[in-house]
Amino acid sequence: MQAxxxxxxxxxxxxxxxxxxxxxxxxxxxIEIQSDKILEIGLFLRDxxxxxxxxxxxxxxxxxxxxxxxxxxxxxxSLNHRIVIKLFVPKDNPKVPTVERCWRxxxxxxxxAWDLIGIEFVGHHNLxxxxxxxxxxxxxxxxxxxxxxxxxxxxVN
Amino acid sequence: MGILNRLNDPTEGGGIxxxxxxxxxxxxRSKSDWYLQFGLACCAIEFMAVNAAHYDxxxxxxxxxxxxxxxxxxxxxxxxxxxxxxxxxxxxxxLAEPRYVxxxxxxxxxxxxxxxxxxxVLKGLDQIIPVDVYIPGCPPRPEAFQEGMMKLxxxxxxxxxxxxxxxxxxxxxxxxxxNFTDSPSDIQIKM
Amino acid sequence: MGDRKIVDLEYSPFESDKFRVNIGPQHPxxxxxxxxxxxxxxxxxxxxxxxxxxxxRCMEKHCEFKTYxxxxxxxxxxxxxxxxxxxxxxxxxxxxxxxxxxxxxVEYIRVILSEFNRIANHQxxxxxxxxxxxxxxxxxxxxxxxxxxxxxxxxxxxxxxxYNYFWIGGLARDIYPTFKEDxxxxxxxxxxxxxxxxxLLINNKIFIVRTINTGILPGDVAISYGCTGPVLRGSGVxxxxxxxxxxxxxxxxxxxxCVGTGELGTIGDSWNRNIVRMNEMEESCKIIEQAIAQMPxxxxxxxxxxxxxxxxxxxxxxxxxNPKGELGFxxxxxxxxxxxxxxVRSTGFSNLSVLPDISKGYMIADLIVTLGSLDIVLGDxxx
Numbered sequence: 261m262q263a264x265x266x267x268x269x270x271x272x273x274x275x276x277x278x279x280x281x282x283x284x285x286x287x288x289x290x291i292e293i294q295s296d297k298i299l300e301i302g303l304f305l306r307d308x309x310x311x312x313x314x315x316x317x318x319x320x321x322x323x324x325x326x327x328x329x330x331x332x333x334x335x336x337x338s339l340n341h342r343i344v345i346k347l348f349v350p351k352d353n354p355k356v357p358t359v360e361r362c363w364r365x366x367x368x369x370x371x372x373a374w375d376l377i378g379i380e381f382v383g384h385h386n387l388x389x390x391x392x393x394x395x396x397x398x399x400x401x402x403x404x405x406x407x408x409x410x411x412x413x414x415x416v417n
Numbered sequence: 418m419g420i421l422n423r424l425n426d427p428t429e430g431g432g433i434x435x436x437x438x439x440x441x442x443x444x445x446r447s448k449s450d451w452y453l454q455f456g457l458a459c460c461a462i463e464f465m466a467v468n469a470a471h472y473d474x475x476x477x478x479x480x481x482x483x484x485x486x487x488x489x490x491x492x493x494x495x496x497x498x499x500x501x502x503x504x505x506x507x508x509x510x511x512l513a514e515p516r517y518v519x520x521x522x523x524x525x526x527x528x529x530x531x532x533x534x535x536x537x538v539l540k541g542l543d544q545i546i547p548v549d550v551y552i553p554g555c556p557p558r559p560e561a562f563q564e565g566m567m568k569l570x571x572x573x574x575x576x577x578x579x580x581x582x583x584x585x586x587x588x589x590x591x592x593x594x595x596n597f598t599d600s601p602s603d604i605q606i607k608m
Numbered sequence: 609m610g611d612r613k614i615v616d617l618e619y620s621p622f623e624s625d626k627f628r629v630n631i632g633p634q635h636p637x638x639x640x641x642x643x644x645x646x647x648x649x650x651x652x653x654x655x656x657x658x659x660x661x662x663x664x665r666c667m668e669k670h671c672e673f674k675t676y677x678x679x680x681x682x683x684x685x686x687x688x689x690x691x692x693x694x695x696x697x698x699x700x701x702x703x704x705x706x707x708x709x710x711x712x713x714v715e716y717i718r719v720i721l722s723e724f725n726r727i728a729n730h731q732x733x734x735x736x737x738x739x740x741x742x743x744x745x746x747x748x749x750x751x752x753x754x755x756x757x758x759x760x761x762x763x764x765x766x767x768x769x770x771y772n773y774f775w776i777g778g779l780a781r782d783i784y785p786t787f788k789e790d791x792x793x794x795x796x797x798x799x800x801x802x803x804x805x806x807x808l809l810i811n812n813k814i815f816i817v818r819t820i821n822t823g824i825l826p827g828d829v830a831i832s833y834g835c836t837g838p839v840l841r842g843s844g845v846x847x848x849x850x851x852x853x854x855x856x857x858x859x860x861x862x863x864x865x866c867v868g869t870g871e872l873g874t875i876g877d878s879w880n881r882n883i884v885r886m887n888e889m890e891e892s893c894k895i896i897e898q899a900i901a902q903m904p905x906x907x908x909x910x911x912x913x914x915x916x917x918x919x920x921x922x923x924x925x926x927x928x929x930n931p932k933g934e935l936g937f938x939x940x941x942x943x944x945x946x947x948x949x950x951x952v953r954s955t956g957f958s959n960l961s962v963l964p965d966i967s968k969g970y971m972i973a974d975l976i977v978t979l980g981s982l983d984i985v986l987g988d989x990x991x
Contacts, residue, residue: 286705286922286941314831317925318953320938333925333938333953337831337847344925365834368961376668391661391990392537393500400536401669407536411499415544416536455634457641458663458987459688462732463769466758469751501641501662504633530681534673535666556769 261341263289266311273304290331290344295356298332298347302362305334305343312336313343316363319370321377323402328354328379349379358384376401439578446489446515447573450566453488453508454481458495460522460556472559477566490517490549490569496524496531497539509546514585517549517573518542519565526551547589626654629972633662639736639979640986642960651971656964660957663990671950676702676917677776679950684770686935686952687988690729692721692761693930695774698937700855701926702776705919705941708912714778715857716903720791721761721773723892723899727798728757729931730885733983737882738809740980741818746809753801756794763790777912788900795893802889810886819882820873823966823978827876833965834958837933838888839982842868842881849929856928861898863891878981885983888931918945930955932983956989 267281270291277297283289293301305313317333332345349356358381359366370381371390378399381387389396398405407417434441456464467474468481482488485508497505509518520542523529528540542548549572552565632643641662647655667686671679683698684691696718703710731750738746758768763784765773773780809815825835827843840847848865850858866887868880921943927936936953959982967975 286920287924287939290923316834317927317934317936318938318951320949320951322940322949322951331938331951333936337845340852342925363834364829364832365958365961368957372957389661391664393661400666405536407534412503414499414502414539416499417540453634458665459685459769461640462688465732466751466755466768470748471752471755496663496665498662498664500664501633504662508634530685531665531667531670534669536669537664537666558768 261310261339263291263343266341266343267291269308269311270301270304274301277301288342288344290346292346292348295330295347295349298330298345299357299359299362301345302332302334302359306362312339314338314363316359316365316369319359319366319373321373321379321401323377324348325403327351328377330356330373330379332359354379355382356380357382360384375399378402439576440574442578443574443576447570448478450477450479450570450573451482451487451489452479453485453491453512454483455492455508456494457497457501458522458524460494460524463556463559464492464494464521464562467559467562472563474562474566477563477570479566485511486513488512489515490519492519492521493525493542494521496522496529497542497545498537499539500537502539502545505542506545515576517569518546519550519552519569520548521552521562521565522557523553523555526553529555625649631975639984642979642984642986642989644963644975644979646972646975648972651973653967653970653972653975656967656975658960658963660960660986660989663986665987665991667991668950668952671947673946675945676919676947679947680775681770681772683937684772685987686954686991687930687932687956687985688769689732689985690725690931691770692725692773693729693928694935695771696722696856697926697928697930697935698939699774699776700928701924701937701939702917702919704926705922705924705939706776706914706917708777708914710778710912711907711909712857713904713907714909714912716899717764717779717783717909718774719856719858719861720896720899720903721764723895724757724760724791724794726892726931727889728754730889731757733885733931734805734809734882737977737980737983738815740976741815743809743812743815746805749801749804749808753797756797760787760790760794763787775910775913776917777910777914779909782909788903791896791900795896798889798893802886806886810883816872816879819879819977819981820877822878822970822974823981824874825876825962825966829965830876830962833962835933835962836958837930837955838881838884839933839959839962841866842884842981843876844868844870849927849934860902861895863895866891878977881981881983916945918943925953927953932956932985932988933959952991954988954991956984956986957991960984960989 270278277294279292281291305311313334313336315335315337317335320331322329327348327350329348335342356379358370370384373379374387375389375391520526525542528538531538532540550565550569552561554561626647626649629646629648633641643659645657646653667682670682680695683694686694731754735747735750762768765771825843827845830840830843844867846865846867851865866884868875868884873879919941923940925936925938927934933955935955938951939947940949942948967978
């Protein structure tokens with residue numbers, strides 16, 4: 261199935277929760293959705309007979325200076341098609357429902373997104389840091405991040 | 418050294434070897450270096466190749482041990498991150514004296530390609546433990562490993578043994594005072 | 609064959625007292641700096657918690673400050689056992705954004721070297737897996753043969769491990785005159801050694817008993833966890849990006865997707881994951897032979913390399929079948945010469961996340977075997 265057709269299917273099912281379909285820029289098209297609907301949409305994508313998106317490639321968190329974004333790359337092993345789902349959250353309250361229930365890959369990927377960008381996944385069973393040490397401060401991939409001068413007495417920069 | 422040459426030629430020395438005690442001890446130490454098997458990053462793959470059939474590090478008398486208690490020196494092969502730094506330091510402290518450290522690759526020497534924005538990368542192994550030999554390269558070629566090893570053996574051959582313990586303690590104290598803002602006892606390993 | 613079953617802890621007649629064992633980060637068998645925290649009941653694992661991040665080198669942060677060609681060396685250092693394969697999806701992604709079409713010669717060289725590096729990676733994987741199960745000799749045999757592949761790659765690129773050879777729009781430099789003969793010679797040696805390894809290691813009684821029926825991973829669980837590569841194919845799912853979504857020129861070659869068949873043990877156990885790697889080496893040899901027969905020798909490999917790489921605004925997810933699984937790059941371009949975000953969908957990160965699930969209920973000694981069969985590289989997991 262092409263991305264445009266998947267968008268039509270989602271639009272008829274979820275209506276206003278699907279904000280737009282964007283294929284003007286170079287590269288892959290993506291579907292923008294409301295941030296609080298990701299779990300319902302994920303379960304629908306996974307279980308619908310004509311979609312069967314059973315494989316989550318990755319969850320990317322991005323810092324767009326004025327807001328944060330989470331990008332879900334989803335693939336169907338049985339039907340061999342891809343889709344990109346994107347959602348935006350404000351910087352002061354970055355909360356997104358977890359999709360851990362839907363794809364188990366999300367467990368570690370959401371922890372990574374929390375660690376590096378600081379998007380909080382509501383309902384995650386164990387949302388702790390994964391790459392940085394557990395007592396690290398700040399979210400390193402934010403654009404305004406400055407590395408600490410010392411960590412446990414070791415000079416960093 | 419020449420000790421072996423004299424042993425092989427009975428007409429010259431008559432089976433008698435004259436050398437200083439230090440020379441003989443150093444000769445023995447430099448020809449049986451045991452290292453702690455400890456790979457960190459890309460250089461560890463090159464290090465595996467050095468250990469394998471083509472380059473065969475074992476012919477220099479260098480074999481691996483899995484416990485730091487049995488090892489003479491530490492090959493730090495690759496990028497040391499801040500999460501790993503305290504563990505490397507602890508491994509170094511577990512080595513029995515005399516102990517040596519070889520920093521392999523540009524990451525262990527200075528942070529390598531990750532020096533600029535590496536918020537989680539240690540910029541040089543010598544910030545936490547003293548280093549005896551640096552092997553440059555990203556990763557170093559196997560020949561560079563061999564030369565680094567031979568440099569260390571040459572260093573051991575030149576070493577004075579007596580009163581060494583006292584001198585090392587002084588050097589270590591000097592080193593730790595200059596590089597740490599906290600005293601070592603303040604640093605806690607967080608698991 | 610021994611019929612090992614998962615022990616059900618609830619029916620244990622003894623009072624059990626659980627304790628925790630720390631494995632790593634300095635441990636000869638954790639393939640780098642992985643730390644595992646295992647909760648044990650006697651010798652039986654009740655829980656495993658992997659603590660990763662000991663090799664987190666801030667690669668994604670660096671990419672935001674480097675231009676597109678400068679990123680290629682960082683990409684090399686992700687999964688350092690298969691550097692050429694890492695470069696391929698990255699340069700393909702940027703080329704797709706720029707709209708560059710490549711000449712046949714470049715594509716063929718890319719495929720040949722990628723497949724060679726796939727073999728080299730599997731040789732390291734099988735050798736390290738042999739070490740985990742206590743077999744030292746296969747390590748020496750496989751590394752002896754890996755040197756011939758490394759020599760070809762070194763002759764082409766000038767480096768032994770991390771190549772920086774695939775450039776955006778072409779290659780760093782042309783191949784050398786005796787390239788084809790060297791490749792065919794290397795394949796001949798690889799085949800001889802692989803036959804030896806099959807006798808020496810894979811069909812060895814000790815090896816079989818240690819690896820079959822351990823760490824069983826069913827196919828649907830593997831997909832749910834995002835496992836790819838030999839880990840997924842060992843579970844019997846014939847998924848290979850080279851067949852599913854042919855990139856580069858992989859649609860021109862005749863090869864088959866190897867899956868675990870369960871001829872010994874169960875589908876999805878450690879032995880089946882390993883035999884997939886052995887069979888894939890043979891398939892890679894076949895691809896290389898076909899590519900060498902078809903490859904043109906004329907042409908400039910740098911004619912399409914742009915002077916200044918400045919892709920238009922947009923984003924792309926470019927993925928390829930790495931030896932370890934699907935490696936993807938999500939490149940977000942804002943129209944300047946540096947990407948505004950580059951996210952690596954690394955293979956090992958997803959493959960390792962399945963370990964707590966598949967090692968539960970087995971013995972502690974099986975944990976190392978299961979981990980070895982996943983074939984992770986910590987540079988890839990932690991980035």
